[in-house]
Amino acid sequence: MSYTGVLLVDKPRGPSSHQVAAWVGEMLKSSVGHSGTLDPMVSGVLVVMLGKAVRLAPLLLLHEKEYVACLRLHADVPREQVEEAVKQFTGRVYQRPPRRSAVKRALRIRVIHRIELLDMQDRLVLIRVRCEAGTYIRSLCVHIGRVLGCGSQMIELRRTRSGGFSVEDTHTLHEIRDAVERGDRDAIQSMLLPPEEAIMDIPKIVVRPGAADAVSHGAILAGVGVLRCDPFVRGQSVAVVSEEGILIALGEALRDSAKFVCGEPGFVARSTRVFVSPSDANK
Known part of the structure; x- marks a missing residue:
């Protein structure tokens, strides 16, 4: 039996995101994909898509992310000064990917929606960051040290949220393996979120059966x-859904919603990824 849906995995430190997704696919005997790559030594929320849900990847990759990071300062700095420096990084920031990154090290702009100092002990600083997808927290930690004039580096990172998915909703690889070894399909199914759960934050178009x-x-x-x-x-991007709330397709709007009347002629959206077969659409 193959599975379709979204599985939230608490990725451990060590393996790559690709390895974790591959292990899940092997255990559940399903095609898989993942959104939002985490470096091997980073833990936390990894969104793994199974079966037809893999088609959600372009949408899920755009999800905002939240991280908790621990950085080490290279000199003693008063907490008040660190708090003031951290606040400066709210909004649009310029970043260059770290040298260890697999992508081209071109200068880019990312948006940090919220950043706060959670705790500080001696030279260790704990921060929480809510940011645009593709933000490099390692680079952010280095830049905080530059603003402070002492230098700093990230020593620990955990993703605590991806879009509307929280780390509290994740499952460990051990939990998944245990359910597989027990042959407990109900337990496995209970871990899976339907594709509809992943589109909560994009506009919906509810359509007739025809x-x-x-x-x-x-x-x-x-x-x-x-x-x-x-x-x-x-x-x-819009989601085309049935009256029952089933995701039919993701699409691109061809006009503003304010410029057409429901039930009247005229093209509204074209599908980019279809999630149901014609036979299922008629059910």
């Missing part, structure tokens, strides 16, 4: 098939 069938065949969604929708703008 439109769901047409979209599942690859047709462009027209307004006559739309029952209701959330606000969206042209070019934005």
Whole structure:
């Protein structure tokens, strides 16, 4: 039996994200993918997609992330001074990927939505960072040390949230293995989140059964098939769902939601990834 859904794994330190996802796929005998690569020595939330849920990857890769990081200062600095330096990194920041990174070391801009000092003991500083996907926390820790004028380096990092998924909702590799060895399919299924759980933060277009069938065949969604929708703008990612809340497809909006009336003619969105077969769309 193969599985489809999203599995939140508490990645341990040591293996790469690819290795962890591959182990899950081997245990559950399903095709897998993951979003938001974590370095081998970083732990925390790793979103693993199974079966058709792998098609969610482009969306999940854009999720905001939250991390708790421990950095070591290279000199003694008063806590008040560290707090003031940390606050300076809220907003748009320039970053260059660390030398150990696998991507090209080009200068990039990332947004840090929130950063706070959680604790400080001697030269060890614990911070929590809520940031845009693709932010390099290792580089951030180095830059904090430069602002302080003493230098610093990251010594520990844990991802505590990816989009709406929290570390409290994750499962360890041991828990997954135990369920597999017991042959407990109910336990495994209870760990899986349906694809609908991953699209909570993007606009929904609720469609009629006939439109769901047409979209599942690859047709462009027209307004006559739309029952209701959330606000969206042209070019934005949208989720096409059935009246029962089943994810039919991810798509791209072809016009602003304010510029069409549900039930009237005119193209609304084109599908980019379909999640149900035509037979399932008719159920």
